[in-house]
Amino acid sequence: MSRQSFLIAILAFAILNGIFSPFRLVAHVIVLAMAPGFFVASPAIVLLVSSLLTATVTIMLGGVPAAVFERVTGRAESDAVSLWLWLAGVALLSLPAIQTVIAIAR
Structure with a gap:
């Protein structure tokens, strides 16, 4: 798998998680707390x-195992193993969103 394919898959899982995650409610509260006067006027x-915010946090948290792996093994740049770890981390974080999508599809 090429590097671009990994990144596209990681982004696809993050977008799916950003749209359908049940943890997006926490992001709603954070967004409303940041600037309540501005955001209350437009729910969209x-x-x-x-x-x-949810998709970005998914990408960042999903990359932690890959970063730890690279640090422990002393690798200078990402290779296929660390990209697989990053993809697996993002996929695991997206499991609740995937379950929501499956429940909606039924």
């Missing part, structure tokens, strides 16, 4: 920003 903006 709250949904967009909370989805982006």
Whole structure:
């Protein structure tokens, strides 16, 4: 698998998690706490920003196992193993969202 394929798969899982994650409610609260006067006027903006926040946090937290692996093994740059670890981390974080998508599809 090429590097771009890994990144596309990681982004796809993160987008899926950003849209369908049950933890997006936490992101709603964070977004509303940041600027309540601005975001209360437009619920669509709250949904967009909370989805982006959830997807971004998914990518960052999913990369932690890969970063630890690279640090422990002393690798200078990411290779296929660390990209697989990153993809697996993001996929595990996206499991609740995947279950939601499956429940909606039935």
